[in-house]
Amino acid sequence: MNYTGFIFVEGGSEIDSSNWRHPEIVDIVRRSLAEDVGSGDVTTDTCVPVDLIAKGVFLAREPMIVVGVDLLPILYDKEDIEILNENGSCVSEGTEFISVRGSARRLLTLERTALNFLQRLSGIAVMVSKFVKAVEGTGCVILDTRKTTPGLRRLEKLAVRAGGGFNHRFGLSDAVLIKNNHIAAAGGLTQAVERAKRQSRLPVEVEVRNLVELEEALAAGIAHLMLDNFTPELVCRAIRKVAGRAKVEVSGGITLENIREYSNAGPDFISVGAVTHSAPAVDISFRLL
Amino acid sequence: MNYTGFIFVEGGSEIDSSNWRHPEIVDIVRRSLAEDVGSGDVTTDTCVPVDLIAKGVFLAREPMIVVGVDLLPILYDKEDIEILNENGSCVSEGTEFISVRGSARRLLTLERTALNFLQRLSGIAVMVSKFVKAVEGTGCVILDTRKTTPGLRRLEKLAVRAGGGFNHRFGLSDAVLIKNNHIAAAGGLTQAVERAKRQSRLPVEVEVRNLVELEEALAAGIAHLMLDNFTPELVCRAIRKVAGRAKVEVSGGITLENIREYSNAGPDFISVGAVTHSAPAVDISFRLL
């Protein structure tokens, strides 16, 4: 039941296979299968003999990171599963990373559901790992956001970890993060911060849109700033201003093209919504042997 | 309760707002909210006065297609929602397409959950519409696949429709689609087709990997062929061979760059997994007024 919440900054906690047995995860896996099967797999049931036993392998069709193999026992309840590459492994194109043996019909009926999970989660890990690599040596940490797929947050946060990133807030209850709209509703940044600090002991992060707001946040004693939609150059100036008084997180408009420039400016964190809302799936196939 | 299943080929059925009231959709919306809220929205609850009434708008940050606005009444149960642009509308950057009025706290707590649905569904529609535009004039129809996000298939299939695409099978029970692994398990393409035709009256589609298999499928009387991972040139040759005896669907490795070349070859359908498994989210923001 690994914690997938507010910013593990060094090393993080090791991901434990018990994470993938969480009741909500078991539930989403089962509902996904039902969604696909409907009244039955007409192709398999007509084409494949009922008593045929077969072996199948999941095969990387491009270099990828293995994520989600611990979900397979939930799907294949009577089949034998052999996990050849553990969660988090980087594998090259052509690698067979899981093998399953059992009723040929079952293997074929479950194929697409298994692939839909594996491809999406691996896609996230791969995109994360590219951002991680792009900032290598700068000490900057890649974070995810709450811009996850409805219903899959727990899984996607685990995929971010598998890719070398860390997790920002799991949800709205983990930490205070004061944004534009909160500032507007509270009648000002200082007021918002004061209200939050007075009422809660959770960490308070403030999103600032310019150097004036940044000064105001520092004056309010904020130790974790999010620079929203700053240019790399402005990030440099901001970090000089902060001068170690707060952790600095850069957010908004980050791409693989510009992240190095941002990380060179020296922020502690860069958070990237794209890793969960826009990561393309990796190509994995299932082959019956 | 619109049908989102096997290939609507002309006009399709109009999407009905009752689709978005399906019990499974209500369920996923509620679970997503619970996933985000956890034990409560600490930021909003500390920063925002409990009795502040406000108005907020959802705002396109880039040109996009509006999808999923019918989900909002499920989230905002006591607030007033005004849908300014109906499902399927194309709107330009800066358009305010929904406005909501009610408790400021509620508006802020529900913001991210609403955005996560709207951004993802719109992203799918936008990608579909690019593929549709790319084949304009060729008569070729863009189809989705079963490579959807676990738990969101029904919603994603509706987004494909909003983008101008059509729906291939909803799931395994809609039609027979004989692929590699089925052929292997059945002991040959002809055997697989015979078994399927003998046992079911549903449409039978066969995936072929080369012209030899294509001949075999035509000989077996198949009226719907999927050409898997063919080059555009090979598609041309295949369609000449088919000579109208079957509908032809092209699948595998289709990108915005190469789809025009493929569609020029004259297939009836091109199916694109990327529209559901790899569509980047569009940028939408929520602004409190």
Next chain:
Amino acid sequence: MNYTGFIFVEGGSEIDSSNWRHPEIVDIVRRSLAEDVGSGDVTTDTCVPVDLIAKGVFLAREPMIVVGVDLLPILYDKEDIEILNENGSCVSEGTEFISVRGSARRLLTLERTALNFLQRLSGIAVMVSKFVKAVEGTGCVILDTRKTTPGLRRLEKLAVRAGGGFNHRFGLSDAVLIKNNHIAAAGGLTQAVERAKRQSRLPVEVEVRNLVELEEALAAGIAHLMLDNFTPELVCRAIRKVAGRAKVEVSGGITLENIREYSNAGPDFISVGAVTHSAPAVDISFRLL
């Protein structure tokens, strides 16, 4: 996860015991038990010693077909079950077809729930088998309908198969079946067919009420006709008119008394709602040894 949908016409797919492990079936079995047990089995808990171990048998009280034995492991989670006659077996009066050994209390508490499933499903299979026998030699296939017990469709369709019948549509998404009301709403049979064919590639079946409609359906290119409430004589004339251009299904008012006359007319299928909506339960008892 056997397909229970659109008309398996020859041989059908073998029923696989994994069918009975479908999550929805597990769910209905558990809910039925809770429905019966309420706050506890007061009779058993007062009359039967807590540590008594016993053996019990399920016993056919009339000749019957065994259906649903694969449900028993869902109910008896700690007891030893021995299935003496497999799903689909015909057994004579007096046959003990399942034996269970374990806590006497558990055996007695679960008795009625188990019987309610077994008796109903067997009742369906038995009625189906009578219709199948009545048409023997004519080549006519007995089909079920969607007139099933709410919540039990998947189970009842499996019982139809166990009795030698085949499955028509599982539900509304499997195939187009244009009936009276659709024709009225579409503004005519031809219009309805055209709309359906233009928009979907699923098989289209049309229900006709007389020879005029039959001609119209054939003219519209329909390959599967349902003759609704025709007399046997009219079925003869219809089939002569069709002259092989379409499969012919007879429906409406079919009884064991008149089915032979209908089948002699030569239709491909006869569908009988009564097998699921009006099959009397067979008599099975549970006897503690």
Next chain:
Amino acid sequence: MNYTGFIFVEGGSEIDSSNWRHPEIVDIVRRSLAEDVGSGDVTTDTCVPVDLIAKGVFLAREPMIVVGVDLLPILYDKEDIEILNENGSCVSEGTEFISVRGSARRLLTLERTALNFLQRLSGIAVMVSKFVKAVEGTGCVILDTRKTTPGLRRLEKLAVRAGGGFNHRFGLSDAVLIKNNHIAAAGGLTQAVERAKRQSRLPVEVEVRNLVELEEALAAGIAHLMLDNFTPELVCRAIRKVAGRAKVEVSGGITLENIREYSNAGPDFISVGAVTHSAPAVDISFRLL
């Protein structure tokens, strides 16, 4: 939330429409709809214009008793329903007993699910009413059993009431009912009765198979006897023996043919499993106007 349990002997409690809003009933209605709709109603969605408004009526195709009309508002959430004949009304062939007005597509998609409930529940009420009529004037009360359809007990018990019958135990926790197997497990009828009486204050009923057991039950002070599989003549002798010391219930092998003979013998109750496990559905149709 009407009580549907242990033997209402005179007048019973009036059935209240709030019974039909029980959470479990709402749940079974919704699941049944999902079961039928699958990925959507392909026929309606292709044939019927999306904006067509229509009116439809439910029509008795044979004389019947109206049961379950209170379920319709659960299905038709946005349509206008007019109930023309209340729950429990006897209507003649041709009666339109409910009318619904709204989206033509919705009316057609929901038709079969509504009919499956109405036909089954009415079928039960009709069969019950025949048994009630058969014993008219004898003072004998017709009871149901626990031999109900899995998942539908609450609904079926309400249907029994609509037909003029009364409800025996709702489930295992309502009353003690000592049968064969309990006697065997307890080591004798007297022992079973003693154990039950000592431990519970609920009513105790004992099933006896012959006059010897009947004597033993009376000696044990039992005030409610079930005569299991007795001939009418044996029932006469039993009742003379009982001489008013206990209520007498006749059970087992009761048919419409023999029930009068049984009731003439003077039992207080006759319980008939067939009314729930073997009642044929009545014929109801839905007609779009």
Next chain:
Amino acid sequence: MNYTGFIFVEGGSEIDSSNWRHPEIVDIVRRSLAEDVGSGDVTTDTCVPVDLIAKGVFLAREPMIVVGVDLLPILYDKEDIEILNENGSCVSEGTEFISVRGSARRLLTLERTALNFLQRLSGIAVMVSKFVKAVEGTGCVILDTRKTTPGLRRLEKLAVRAGGGFNHRFGLSDAVLIKNNHIAAAGGLTQAVERAKRQSRLPVEVEVRNLVELEEALAAGIAHLMLDNFTPELVCRAIRKVAGRAKVEVSGGITLENIREYSNAGPDFISVGAVTHSAPAVDISFRLL
């Protein structure tokens, strides 16, 4: 599936460990765990090495009765559990009554959820046992009420049994219990009793507030009377009046201080709401070895 309903008066039925596997109990245990874990156990996941194996013990911090140990296998699905003192055992301060061995992280994450069940259920049993002891030798039986914690009734009724008490009604369907409000609504005690007796064969208990009502209830033939908020002296007079014609239950305002005085008056039962609505938890700790 032990019966937890209407007044087991002597010996009761032995509690069976299968009671604790009821689907509703499994469900509440899982929901409670999810409630506590949220997005993960941040303390354990950061402080405790992922591969540390440990042993832990549940330890009585005061003399107590062990209740609910059969719930632990539901929580600890992969760990080894050793139950050292069975359900219902009285243990002294310092007793280690359960030991668990497995992943240290799992043991710590599950600790609080396990303790919350064990402490509450034991607290109930302990309070019950004090009431039982206080009436020792008088033959008076301690009963619970329906004043239980929402969602936990089944568990709390089992805890009452473990403490030596017995169970009154499980819920509203077990027996008729006519109270003030019913009498008011029925237009009088006699009318209420008549309506109930005419319509149901379940046991009828009547709550009376004074000797006049008591006379009226006896005149109406009631065999089970509840004396509501009587003084001990009035209970004496009431019991003399009853003179064995009915079982007498005392209810309302019972405390450990006054119960002996009440029981000396000779009632058959005393029911105590406090045992479920106001029992303080016992002190149990979990210690990692």
Next chain:
Amino acid sequence: MNYTGFIFVEGGSEIDSSNWRHPEIVDIVRRSLAEDVGSGDVTTDTCVPVDLIAKGVFLAREPMIVVGVDLLPILYDKEDIEILNENGSCVSEGTEFISVRGSARRLLTLERTALNFLQRLSGIAVMVSKFVKAVEGTGCVILDTRKTTPGLRRLEKLAVRAGGGFNHRFGLSDAVLIKNNHIAAAGGLTQAVERAKRQSRLPVEVEVRNLVELEEALAAGIAHLMLDNFTPELVCRAIRKVAGRAKVEVSGGITLENIREYSNAGPDFISVGAVTHSAPAVDISFRLL
């Protein structure tokens, strides 16, 4: 969706009535009703005329704090509810704080379920308010713990707020709280703190058992200390040692008798498990008018 998590220290966020509409709360209310009703309310259904309309009031039988009135609309879906005293109001004995008007049967059937919620939640608030009053003037804040009733945490945390207390962690994911067992598993207090601080940015609180551990915790830079099972005198010494370097929370063995002595020592917080695990219910009755 009010936050019920980590220590609101001043003023707290106002409780919003939308809190009581959380899906999990709706769910527990409905399940509790089903738990009580079973197969129906036999008393009400026999004694009370079906069409009787009545008014009833909830009445404080002792001075109490009103909590949970917002739950009533979930239960009484068709009745008129008038809330006469808002959530959090202190009312004297005899106050009618809610009135309901509707079907007499409905009012009586729902009575116990409503009372079970109101009595328990008010009981918590009352006990909290006594602790709050006991520390009045010392500036010390009363906190709850995670020792809540399984399944009711969200409700109980709201009750604590209604009583003037504040909420410590909602669950395991809100903050790091290092206890004995974590220290043991981590190999020492300093190691545990370092692991936690390195890996998470959430607030870290440490439980210390003596002044040596307190020193170690301060040396490790901990700003929130929990003194576990300290005497009041030791608390004094501890607070002098801390000298403002950390917030101090006292926990363990706190009673109404000794809390003043503790609070006089000057801690910031005192957390009391008893308010949720051992608060006796308040006495509320429902009276039909």
